[in-house]
Amino acid sequence: MTVLPIRLIGDEVLRAQAEPVTDFDAELRTLIADLSETLEATGGAGLAAPQLGVSLRVFAISPKITDGEIHHLVNPVLDFPDSEDQDGPEGCLSIPGVYLDTRRRRNVIAKGFSAHGDPVQVVGEGLLARCIQHETDHLDGVLFVDRQRPEQRDRLLATIREASWYDGASLPEVRVSPH
């Protein structure tokens, strides 16, 4: 079992546009196993490859939040079947201890590929839909703190400054919501 350290906000890899996977090889399957095992060890809902320092379009979804058989997605593309939103608390393993209400779409259809390159589709609602949107954001260098209302950003930066893991070197960048 390989549990790897998770990159924290401030690390450049979390802000990069991740590359599409082109080789569905043993290396990819090792990455997916590392993502799943690291995710399981943390008890989180999802984990994206950039959080392990790998700038590829892959994420793992915890079996705890999906009753389907798909526990990872490669090269995901999201589709929204309606215009319904949801508000609810959200956190991120790369920003420990910070939980904020975050608006997301309620329903999502995610198309992508399995570890072996087979096309797969996940239809997600509620928490699963939230997780899929959060993890797909990671592949585009977007963090959930970027999706807060501008007036919440000062409080958010103060919370990060107080966090035990924050090294004080430079305050991590929080971007204005990309909506």
Ligand code: NI
């Ligand atoms: Ni995250």
